[in-house]
Amino acid sequence: MRAAVVNSFNHPPAFGTYVEPLAGNGETVVRVLAAPLSPLVRSLAAGKHYSGGGTAHFVPGIDGVGLDEQGRRVYFLFPTSPFGSMAEQSLVATTSVVPVPEGVDDALAASVVTAGLSSWVALHERAAFLRGEAVLINGATGSAGGLAVQIATYLGASRIIATGRDKAKLKAMPAHVETIALDSEADAALTEAFAGRVDIVLDYLWGEPASRVLAAATRGRGSRAGEPRVRYVQIGSIAGESILISGASLRSSGVEILGSGIGSLSMQALVAGAQGLLAVLPEGRFTTPFRTMPLEAVADAWADTSDECRLVLCP
Numbered sequence: 001m002r003a004a005v006v007n008s009f010n011h012p013p014a015f016g017t018y019v020e021p022l023a024g025n026g027e028t029v030v031r032v033l034a035a036p037l038s039p040l041v042r043s044l045a046a047g048k049h050y051s052g053g054g055t056a057h058f059v060p061g062i063d064g065v066g067l068d069e070q071g072r073r074v075y076f077l078f079p080t081s082p083f084g085s086m087a088e089q090s091l092v093a094t095t096s097v098v099p100v101p102e103g104v105d106d107a108l109a110a111s112v113v114t115a116g117l118s119s120w121v122a123l124h125e126r127a128a129f130l131r132g133e134a135v136l137i138n139g140a141t142g143s144a145g146g147l148a149v150q151i152a153t154y155l156g157a158s159r160i161i162a163t164g165r166d167k168a169k170l171k172a173m174p175a176h177v178e179t180i181a182l183d184s185e186a187d188a189a190l191t192e193a194f195a196g197r198v199d200i201v202l203d204y205l206w207g208e209p210a211s212r213v214l215a216a217a218t219r220g221r222g223s224r225a226g227e228p229r230v231r232y233v234q235i236g237s238i239a240g241e242s243i244l245i246s247g248a249s250l251r252s253s254g255v256e257i258l259g260s261g262i263g264s265l266s267m268q269a270l271v272a273g274a275q276g277l278l279a280v281l282p283e284g285r286f287t288t289p290f291r292t293m294p295l296e297a298v299a300d301a302w303a304d305t306s307d308e309c310r311l312v313l314c315p
Contacts, residue, residue, distance in 0.1 A: 002315065003059050003087030004298040009047030012302035013060050013086070015295065021083045021091035023069070028094050030066035030076050034106040034292070035085035036114040037301055037311040038062075039238065045302075051262045053081065061085030061313075063114055063274075065106045073100045075113055075278055077271050086298065088315045096267070098275035101282050111290035111310040112147065112281055113274050118235050119148035119202055121273040122260040123155060127200045127231045134159035134197045138213050139204030139236065140179075141169040143288045143310050148202050149177055151277075154284040161193050163209070182209050190216035194230075201232045207240020218249035227254040234259050 003018035023029045043049035045060045063077045064085035074097040076090065083091040100109045119137075123129040135152045139145045141164030152160050153174070161178045163186070164170055170179040180189045194217050201217070203210050214232065221227045232255055249255070258264070265273075277286075289309035293301050301311045 001088040002295060004061070004084075004295060004313070006045045006056050006058050006060050008056050009045070013045055013298050015298050018059055018083075018087055021080075021089055023091060026094055027080060027091055028068050028097065030064075030068055030074065030079075030090045030092050030097070032064050032066040032085055032088060032090055032315050033073075034066075034110040035061045035064040035087075035295075035313045035315070036110045036290075037313065038114045039236070041084075042302070058082035059084035059087045059090070061087075061090070063110070064090065065100055065110045066090065068097060073106075074098060075100050075109060075274055077274055078267055086295065086313050086315075088295075096271050098271065098278060100278060104278075104281060107290055107292050107312040107314065108287065109278065109281065110312055111143075111288050112286050113277055115143040115288050115310055116147035116151055116277055116286060117270065117274055118144050118204075118260065119151050120277045121265055121270060122202055122233045122235055123151065123200070124273065124276070125265055125269055126233050126258050126260040127202075129155060129157075129200060131156035132158045133199035134161075136161040136163070136193065136198050136201045136213070137204070138163050138201060138209055139238070140164050140173070141166040142204060142238075142307055144236070145202075145204050147286060147288055148204075149173065150284065150286050152202075153177075154280070154286070159197060161198070163190075163213070182212070187212055187216065191219060194219075197228070198230055199228075201230065203232065203234050204236040205239040206234060206237035206243060208243075209239050210234075211243045211245070214243070214245055214249070214255065217255050218253040221249075221254075222252035227252070229254040229256065232257045235261065 004013040061084035140162030
């Protein structure tokens with residue numbers, strides 16, 4: 001079958017051929033219609049993600065939309081190694097496929113779930129979000145952060161604060177969203193934001209921006225009456241893998257740092273989250289910019305790191 005193949009962690013995937021999958025007990029072969037290219041897929045294909053394997057020669061892609069063996073249109077997650085989603089066919093556990101609502105475009109469904117699942121499960125599973133709580137999204141100008149804004153709005157957040165470096169994208173945020181540009185004046189704006197109610201932080205950046213957000217969240221705390229609880233959920237680390245934070249800042253504040261990803265969440269929880277997100281996609285009218293490309297253009301897709309839209313490979 002035609003497929004993208006990771007032959008080396010030092011080079012992008014190449015278009016070629018790969019052996020066709022055969023379903024075993026509890027598995028199904030999916031004919032792939034749309035396979036999104038996400039930062040996680042890039043990281044796994046480079047051998048850099050903690051959840052990946054140690055050897056190359058596999059098909060990249062952790063999710064997608066396709067047709068199962070009964071002809072049903074499904075979203076599938078975590079294909080059985082070495083079969084990823086960026087091929088004509090993929091092999092998936094039958095427990096890792098969920099239905100795609102009628103009328104929802106293949107590429108849109110793939111793009112929304114691959115970008116929106118992180119905030120959906122972070123809010124529901126890790127932060128135990130309650131309607132009316134206030135959410136700050138650190139890194140809201142990327143596709144995942146932009147969907148986090150939409151999802152927090154849909155779930156009934158009373159206040160949404162979006163941070164990011166792209167001032168044009170921040171300016172284009174809905175009127176109800178407060179925005180903070182991560183520039184030289186961000187520290188004062190962040191401190192002012194945390195002077196009001198912030199219950200949950202969804203962090204897509206880590207690194208230096210996270211240090212600034214956490215400093216604002218913990219600065220001047222230590223009230224003997226107790227400080228308000230803030231669940232800080234760490235989701236991505238495109239701005240750096242490590243930060244420095246003092247123990248005193250955590251002891252004196254209500255900040256609780258949680259991770260959200262593979263490991264802190266089971267695969268079963270992630271699949272259930274995808275099903276829940278897809279079920280409300282038409283009602284929520286979630287959307288994200290995406291661009292489809294033929295599978296044979298995988299090298300061009302890998303070279304495009306603009307992050308202006310989600311790239312979706314279509315076999």
